[in-house]
Amino acid sequence: SSSVTPQLVRNTIDNPLDPSSGSRQTVSFETAGLGGDQKFWLGQASNSFYVPLVKGSFGNLVFAQRTRIGYGKAFDGEPFPLFKRFFPGGINSVRGFDSRELGPKDEEGNEFGGNKQLVGNFELIFPLVPSVGISGVTFYDIGNAFDDEDPIDFADLRQAIGWGIRWRSPIAPIRVEFGYPLDKEEGDKSFVTNFSFGNPN
Numbered sequence: 001s002s003s004v005t006p007q008l009v010r011n012t013i014d015n016p017l018d019p020s021s022g023s024r025q026t027v028s029f030e031t032a033g034l035g036g037d038q039k040f041w042l043g044q045a046s047n048s049f050y051v052p053l054v055k056g057s058f059g060n061l062v063f064a065q066r067t068r069i070g071y072g073k074a075f076d077g078e079p080f081p082l083f084k085r086f087f088p089g090g091i092n093s094v095r096g097f098d099s100r101e102l103g104p105k106d107e108e109g110n111e112f113g114g115n116k117q118l119v120g121n122f123e124l125i126f127p128l129v130p131s132v133g134i135s136g137v138t139f140y141d142i143g144n145a146f147d148d149e150d151p152i153d154f155a156d157l158r159q160a161i162g163w164g165i166r167w168r169s170p171i172a173p174i175r176v177e178f179g180y181p182l183d184k185e186e187g188d189k190s191f192v193t194n195f196s197f198g199n200p201n
Contacts, residue, residue: 001081002035015048015198018133018168020060023049030072038081042072046201051099059127059135066200068143071116079148085113086145088158091194093119094141095179096160098192109187114145118152121200125166133168137177159183164194172197 005028013022026046033039054061054129072080088101123139123169141160146152164177177194184190 001030001032001038001083003030003038004034005030013048015171019050019064019199020052020062020171021050023047031153033075039075040072040081041075042070042084044068044070059130060125061127062125064121064123064125066119066121068119069117073115073148080115082113086117087111087113088117088143088145090120091175091177091196092200094143094158094160095134095139095162095177095194096141096181096192097158097179097188100184102143102158104147104150114150115131115148116152117143117145119143123200129166135166135168136163137166138163139179141178141179162191175200 007026007028009024009026011022011024013019013024024047028044030042030122032041038136046066048066051063052060053063070086072084074080087100087103089093089097089101094102100111103111103117105111120142121139122141123137125135125137128134128136130142139162142157144157146156159182160179161177164175167174175194175196179192179194180190181188
C-alpha cells in the first residue's frame with residue numbers, strides 16, 4: 001500500500017497532560033493507489049472538548065466529550081482492506097468491551113472489522129488528590145463499526161458506563177478504568193478493566 005494523508009488540526013486545549021478547557025478538531029483524508037496494489041480512500045474526523053463546570057481551590061470539575069467518525073471504501077469494488085478496518089472497544093473507544101471486540105463478525109464469531117465507525121465518549125472528571133495529580137472519572141460511551149454494505153445504524157451502537165482513576169505521574173498520565181456494558185449480549189463480559197499510559201485520544 002502506498003498512500004498520502006492530508007490532515008487539518010485545530011487545538012485550543014489548555015494542558016495536554018491535564019486538560020480542563022478548550023477543544024481539538026482533526027480531519028484527515030487518506031488516498032491509496034499511487035503505488036502498491038491497494039486502492040482505497042479513508043476519511044476520518046474527530047472532535048474533543050473540555051468544559052470546566054466548577055473551578056475551586058481543590059481542583060476543577062470538568063465535562064469532556066469526544067466524537068470520532070470514520071468511513072473508508074475501496075476504489076475497485078473489493079472489500080475495504082483488513083489493515084485499515086475499524087475494531088472498536090477498549091480504553092480509547094467503548095470501554096465496556098475488550099479492545100477490538102466490537103464491529104462485524106463472521107459466522108464463527110471472529111471480528112473482521114468495519115469500513116466505517118462512530119464512537120462517542122462523555123466524561124465527568126473530578127479531583128481526588130490534586131497534590132499528587134490523582135483524579136477520578138465517570139463516563140458513558142457509545143459506538144460501533146459497520147461492514148462495507150451496511151450503513152451506520154444508531155440502533156446498533158453499543159453502550160457502556162463506568163468509572164476510573166487517573167494519575168498524572170512524572171512519566172506519563174496513567175489511567176485505570178472499569179467499564180460495564182449497558183446492552184450486554186451473549187459472550188460479553190459483565191465488566192472490563194482498562195489500563196493505559198497517556199491521555200484519551
